Amino acid sequence: MAEGIRDKVAIVGMGCTRFGERWNCSAEDLMVEAFEEALADANIERDRIEAAWFGLSSDDQGPGKSALSLSTALRLPNIAATRVENMCATGTEALRGAVYGVASGAYDVALALGVEKLKDTGYGGLPERTKGTFEDLWFPSVTAPGSFAQFASSYVEAHGIDMEQLKEAMAHVSWKSHENGAKNPKAHLRKRVDKDKILNAPMIAYPLGLFDCCGVSDGSACAIVTTPAIAEKLVGEGPMVTVKSMQLALSNGSEIGFDGWDGSYALTTRLASQRAYREAGIENPREELDLIEVHDCFSVTELVTMEDLGLSKPGEGWRDVLAGTYDADGKVPCNLDGGLKCFGHPIGATGLRMVYEIYLQLRGQAGDRQLDTPKLGLTHNLGGFPNKNVCSISVIGTC
Amino acid sequence: MADFRQEQELKQRGITSFGAYVPRRRLPREAIASAVRWATPSKPGAAKGHRAICSHDEDSITMAVAATRHALDGLGGSGDPGSLFFASTTMPFADRQNAGLIAAAAGLDDAAASADIGGSLKAGVTALRLALEGAGDSLVVAADKRRTKPGSPQELKYGDAAAAFSVGETGLLAEFVCAHATSVDFTDHYRSSGASFDYVLEERWARDEGLSRIIPQAVTGLLEKAGIEATDIAHFVPAGLNPRDASSMAAACGIAAQAIPEEIISKAGDTGCAQPLLSLTLTLQNAGPGELVLLLGYGQGAELILFRTTDRIGNAAPLVGARAMLADFVEDDNYLRFLSFNGLVEMDWGMRAERDNRTAQSAFFRHRDTVTGFVGGRCTECDTPQFPRTRVCVNPSCRSTGTQVKEPFADKRASVKSFTEDWLALSFNPPLIYGNIRFDGGGVTMLEFSDFAPGEVAVGSPLAMQFRIKDIDPQRGFRRYCWKAVPPATWTAPHRSPAKQGTTHHG
Numbered sequence: 048m049a050e051g052i053r054d055k056v057a058i059v060g061m062g063c064t065r066f067g068e069r070w071n072c073s074a075e076d077l078m079v080e081a082f083e084e085a086l087a088d089a090n091i092e093r094d095r096i097e098a099a100w101f102g103l104s105s106d107d108q109g110p111g112k113s114a115l116s117l118s119t120a121l122r123l124p125n126i127a128a129t130r131v132e133n134m135c136a137t138g139t140e141a142l143r144g145a146v147y148g149v150a151s152g153a154y155d156v157a158l159a160l161g162v163e164k165l166k167d168t169g170y171g172g173l174p175e176r177t178k179g180t181f182e183d184l185w186f187p188s189v190t191a192p193g194s195f196a197q198f199a200s201s202y203v204e205a206h207g208i209d210m211e212q213l214k215e216a217m218a219h220v221s222w223k224s225h226e227n228g229a230k231n232p233k234a235h236l237r238k239r240v241d242k243d244k245i246l247n248a249p250m251i252a253y254p255l256g257l258f259d260c261c262g263v264s265d266g267s268a269c270a271i272v273t274t275p276a277i278a279e280k281l282v283g284e285g286p287m288v289t290v291k292s293m294q295l296a297l298s299n300g301s302e303i304g305f306d307g308w309d310g311s312y313a314l315t316t317r318l319a320s321q322r323a324y325r326e327a328g329i330e331n332p333r334e335e336l337d338l339i340e341v342h343d344c345f346s347v348t349e350l351v352t353m354e355d356l357g358l359s360k361p362g363e364g365w366r367d368v369l370a371g372t373y374d375a376d377g378k379v380p381c382n383l384d385g386g387l388k389c390f391g392h393p394i395g396a397t398g399l400r401m402v403y404e405i406y407l408q409l410r411g412q413a414g415d416r417q418l419d420t421p422k423l424g425l426t427h428n429l430g431g432f433p434n435k436n437v438c439s440i441s442v443i444g445t446c
Numbered sequence: 447m448a449d450f451r452q453e454q455e456l457k458q459r460g461i462t463s464f465g466a467y468v469p470r471r472r473l474p475r476e477a478i479a480s481a482v483r484w485a486t487p488s489k490p491g492a493a494k495g496h497r498a499i500c501s502h503d504e505d506s507i508t509m510a511v512a513a514t515r516h517a518l519d520g521l522g523g524s525g526d527p528g529s530l531f532f533a534s535t536t537m538p539f540a541d542r543q544n545a546g547l548i549a550a551a552a553g554l555d556d557a558a559a560s561a562d563i564g565g566s567l568k569a570g571v572t573a574l575r576l577a578l579e580g581a582g583d584s585l586v587v588a589a590d591k592r593r594t595k596p597g598s599p600q601e602l603k604y605g606d607a608a609a610a611f612s613v614g615e616t617g618l619l620a621e622f623v624c625a626h627a628t629s630v631d632f633t634d635h636y637r638s639s640g641a642s643f644d645y646v647l648e649e650r651w652a653r654d655e656g657l658s659r660i661i662p663q664a665v666t667g668l669l670e671k672a673g674i675e676a677t678d679i680a681h682f683v684p685a686g687l688n689p690r691d692a693s694s695m696a697a698a699c700g701i702a703a704q705a706i707p708e709e710i711i712s713k714a715g716d717t718g719c720a721q722p723l724l725s726l727t728l729t730l731q732n733a734g735p736g737e738l739v740l741l742l743g744y745g746q747g748a749e750l751i752l753f754r755t756t757d758r759i760g761n762a763a764p765l766v767g768a769r770a771m772l773a774d775f776v777e778d779d780n781y782l783r784f785l786s787f788n789g790l791v792e793m794d795w796g797m798r799a800e801r802d803n804r805t806a807q808s809a810f811f812r813h814r815d816t817v818t819g820f821v822g823g824r825c826t827e828c829d830t831p832q833f834p835r836t837r838v839c840v841n842p843s844c845r846s847t848g849t850q851v852k853e854p855f856a857d858k859r860a861s862v863k864s865f866t867e868d869w870l871a872l873s874f875n876p877p878l879i880y881g882n883i884r885f886d887g888g889g890v891t892m893l894e895f896s897d898f899a900p901g902e903v904a905v906g907s908p909l910a911m912q913f914r915i916k917d918i919d920p921q922r923g924f925r926r927y928c929w930k931a932v933p934p935a936t937w938t939a940p941h942r943s944p945a946k947q948g949t950t951h952h953g
Contacts, residue, residue, distance in 0.1 A: 172870050175798045180809040184817045185834075185916065185928040187880040187894035193868030197881055201864040204905040253867040253877075253900075303882065304832050304840035306890045310864040310882055434882055434892060 051326035054289045054446055055150040057278035058270050060089025063403040066266035066391030067235035074103075074110040074164040075120035077267035081396075082121050082160060089271040090281055093121070096271065097154040099128040100144030102137040102161030104394035107176065108168045117160060132395075134430025135342060136295065136439035137161060138268065139398030143293045143439070145272050155277055160269035161400075163393030172263060173394075192252035192260050194432035195345040199254045201310030202351060206362040210254055216365035217346035218245040221258045223374050224343060224382055228389025230415040235264045235391035259346040264391025268399035270406075275446065285410045286445035291423070292326030294319045294440045303434035313348075313429055315438035316355035323425070323440040324357075333358045336379055337421035338408055340401035342429040343386040349373075352427060353381070375416065383408065383416045398439060401426035405443045459578055460621040460753065463612035464727045464762070465516020467509045467589075468605075468714050468771035470897055472496035475602050477779040482597040495712030496777070497605040502787045502874035503896055503914040506534045506589040507544055507551075508927065509608035509720075511913040514552040514587045515856070516766035517610035527612065529559040531577055533569035533588040533719045535637070537562060538925055548587065550818045551913045551927065553854060567686060570719040571743025574611055575751050578622040583614040590718025593788050595643045605715015609723035609768070619730060619762045620739060620753035626668035629747040632656045657691060657744070658698060664748035665699040668740070672752050676700030680737035681729045683707055685722040685744040701740070707732070713772045727767030735759050774936050776899075786874065798872035803919040805926055815852070820911060820929040822889060823850030831855075831889035853889075860885045860909040860931060867900050883909055883931055896930040910934040 062084025064077050072080075086093060101117040103109060110116035114128035131140040138161035145157035168174040173191055177183055199217075203210050222242050228234040240258060248256035278287055296319035302308040320332070329335050339356070343349035354364040358379055359372070367373065373381035384390045384404040387397060405424035407413040423444040430437040479493035500509070510532055518527075530552075532545035539547075545560035563573045570588030577584035589608030594601040613622075634652030635644045661684075669676055682705040684692045689709045696706055707729045717724055722743050729739055735757045743749035778784070785791040815821040816834045823835030828844035831853050839846045865881030872878065879895040881903070895903060896914055909931040916928040 170797055175801045175872065177801075180806045181813055181834075183803075184805070184810055184813060184926060187892060188871055188878065188917075189880060189892075190868055190871045193866045193871055193878065193880065196866035196868070197864035200866070200881075200905050204864075249869075250867070251870050253865075255866075299842065300836075300840050301842045303892055304890060305830065305842060306884055306888070307842065 051292060052146060052150045053291050053326060053328065054275065056146045056272050056290045057275045057446070058288045058290065058402070058406055058443070059273050059278045059281045060085040060091070060271040061269065061403045061406045062086070062088060063233060063268040063400055064266050065233040066264040066393060066400070068166050069265040070166065072265065074162050075116065077164070077265060078117060078120045078160060078162050081267040081269045085269045085271050090283070091156065091271065094124045095156045096123065096126060096158045097156050098126055098145070098148050099123060099158040099160065100141040100148070101128060101130045102132070102141030102159070102395040102399070103130055104132055104134065104137045104163060105165070105168070105174065105176070107174055109164050110162070133437045135344065135394055136398060136428040136430045136437045137395045138400065139293070139426065139428050139439040139441055142270055142399055142402060142441065143295065145270065146290050146293060149272050149274060156271065156273045158269060158271055159399060160267065161395040161398065162267035163395040164265050165263045165393055166265050170263070189432065190252065192255050192345060194434070195348050196252040196255045197310060198347045198351050198433055202347070205309050205311035208365065213347070213365055214246060214254060216350055216368045217259055218242045219368050220343065220346040220349045221245050221388060224386045224388035227375055227383050227416065228385025231384050231390060234385040234389050235262050236385065236389040255345055255347065261344050261387035261392045262389070264393050266391055266393035266396045266400065268396045268403050270399055270402060288406055288409050288443060289446045291328070291442040291444045292323040292440070294323040294326065296322070296438045298431070298435045300435065310433065312351050312361070313355050313433055313436060313438060315436055316352055316427065316429060319438045319440045320356045323442050327442040329442065332356060332425070333379060335423055336425050337423050338380045338383060338405065338418060339425045339427070340382055340384070340386070340404050341427040343382055343388050344392065344429070346388070348429060349381065349386070352429070356425070356427065380418060383413070383418070398426065398428050402441060402443060409443065409445050458615045458618065458621070459613065460618035460756070461611050461730070462614040462617050462619065463517050463520030463765060464730065465513045465518070465520060465610045465766045466724055466727045466768045466771045467512035467516065467608040468498045468724070468768070469500050469504055469509070469607070470774060470776050471499050471501055471778045472775045473499045473781070473784050474777060474779050477781045478601055481781040482601070486597040488602060492599070492602050496775070497602070497715035498607050498717070499778070499784055500591050500606045500787065501897060503930070504591070504606070505538050505915060506536045506591045506608070507538055507548060508913050508915060509591065509606065510534070510548045510587045510589040510610070511551040513589065513608035513610035514548060514585055517585060517587070517612045518552060520765040521612055524617070526583065527554060527558060527585045528582040529561070529577070529580070530554060530585045530587070531561050531563055531573040533563045533573040533586070534590050535564050535567060535569065535719055536590050536592055537564060547818065547927070550814065553819060553856060567718055567745035568743030568747065568749040570609070570723045571685065571741055571749040571751060572627070574613070574723065574741070575625045575627065575749060577613040578625065578751065583612065586611045586613060588719040588723045590720050592644065592718050593642050593790070596785060596790055598643070600644055600646060603716050605717045607714050607717035607720045607724050609720050609727055611723060617758065618756050619759055620755045623738070623752040623754050624668065624672045625752070626664060626671050626750045627747065628660065628664045628667065630660050631746055632660060633746070653691060657687070657695060660748055661695050661742065661744065662698045664750055665740070668750040668752060674738065677702060678738050679705050679740045681705055681707055681733055681739040683722055683725045683729050683739065683741045685742050686716045686718070710768055710772060724768050728769055730755070730759065730762040731765070731767045731769050733759050733762070770935070783875070795872060795874070801872070802921065803917045803926070804922060805919065805924055817928060820854065820856040822853045822855045824853035825849050826851055831885065831887065833889055833891045855885065855889065856911050856929060858885045858887065858889070858911065859934065860911070862903055862905050862907040862909065863890065864905065865895070865903045867903070879903060893929065893931045895932065897932045902933070908934050
């Protein structure tokens, strides 16, 4: 088996815009904003960047196809740049490209940048897009909340609990995100919300109410990565942050087409996390991970992800959530920056935004939400639908 | 008389099976009347009963497919209809064979001939006559979904439905005795090409100068041809006539009053082309052996078919005819929703309704047995049923390539694995309900659900499959169809024998 990329690549600079309704900004403006922060953070010249990976999910109303919008917006020095798209894992895919580029020895310094300008689409919720020539012929016109909502009915069925119990736990997830987001100046939603309001919100897709769903935001995030040797010279005070593992798992159609999956969990998260733990050398994630950033596109997604990451036992995630295990002061703080729910979910930027939070925490730069001395964090994206998806997991730590 | 009937008996052609389809949704006429009374007072009594109304995803094609499948169910897997005639005055396509699409969705072989027959409300009976006078096993299906102008008398009167008949030479429920047709260009109503609504003339003139002259004259012609007396008719199935007109026509023809079948217009409406055939299903379900049944189609002339029931007529009762379909209904008194379903009020469906639904016809053609026929695959290596059929088996422990034979899914039952009621997704009858489903006997997929009310679906809910409208491309006038999961009817339909398995094929 390949030895993996553990500690072969360091993150030396990161940047992230404020997420939200950035009516006055273009995607290019956001890209520059995130990039300038990362460049300053890395303390390097623009021309030292040798290759770039650009995460952009939807080009319907955005900057267009290819990575040309990145290279022109940032005035990159005619280097290789590649656009990547893998649904909600897009931002992490950009990082994976840059990390692997450096790990391979092809480049010394690489850039990963993700952006999404969702508010220009005019939709509340994600825009309606084609599902492909064939699936448009017969597949339901599902939405993201509608597809993820189905975790709930399956979870209740699989574990023999009442929907009311699950709804309570889901409400706790959303409540927590609002509590965390309120402390984050870059978060889209910064209001605390009580659980009654969450539970009594209008229904979006049964059983998901309005507060069970993440926002639709504009934003950009980026990372500059290099070799540990170069990073040694660049990193000032504070620990050096390295990539411990990056894993990706895609459905092969078995969840939607073969009856080996009960619908109450994400198969790919289970597979990708096992591989990521192995690559990173993690044996007991609940004990070893100091914080996590997971894909809480919907409250129920975060809840089942706690089980899929091996942090809660199957069927026990809802109890752990209610017990505060994943609260800011809990055993494994989850989505300290507000998560997709409150920081926002500009798709192409999301994976990098998660890494940004881990990076800030590891470097001791997370302000009001700073944990004591975290050493190891995990990010998780789940793109597509529970029955057909793309899952990315990254483990980031200090060296 | 005897000679003629003996001659017909030698041919041994007649009805071998039938099926009906009446949408579950029924609009109380009072709901219409109370909504439009401010503008157009209805006649006392006109607002009684219900009219059957298509859901947002139903049209004459989807209803015809449902009725055709019921007729095929009645054949119990025997017979391979060599032709399908579709009769309607409301065909969704003017130039694309509607019957061909129905045949494909009903699982008929590509070798089946097909024809659309329209242009008059008697087209359903015309199509049945053509099948009876032809050769081989045929399917005849009639369906109509006529749009009606709000506040019009037709809005109270019309309804949506379909009925299908299988015609052949063995296992007859009713023998074809003889037929008689007349053509009289009498326009008591008409609808020009491209027009949305019927233009309807005075009822008294239509009755006194139309019905009262054309029908008795045609019936007399048929009686002479058959060599029988009007009093020999045990069942007179009149086309789309209200009970009063049916009685007066029977009387004018010398047919006994008790020959008029149970009245169904008050329960479903005047269902256009389908009405006489729908009524015929009920008649056959109630008839005894050896009885003469006279079927009347009316519209710019008359079309008459005389049947004699056989000793097998008792087999008609359990078939899916009007009796079961009329009994199984859900009342929907939302007049505004009815208008919206028919494009008669412009609701604001938001930006999601702006999606471009252009169909890649080449891709559709390539996948037509998957999309229209709802044919999936079964892996010959691991025996896993799967939908859709693909090159590589979906079973993660198999993944064999090129091993799948055709596996029909349309007649399978299923149950809900997971579901949602999606209020964000575009649906013309929100919420959009869909979910992962598990087929009895194996196979899982995700489908849209239809005909469920919010709160009605649960994990484990039983499902049946129906052919419905997927979406409409308003820019190019094309409409796509697909299979959706619906609640199984309260009555138990007989099931076709396991479908044929074909050769390995992908698409």
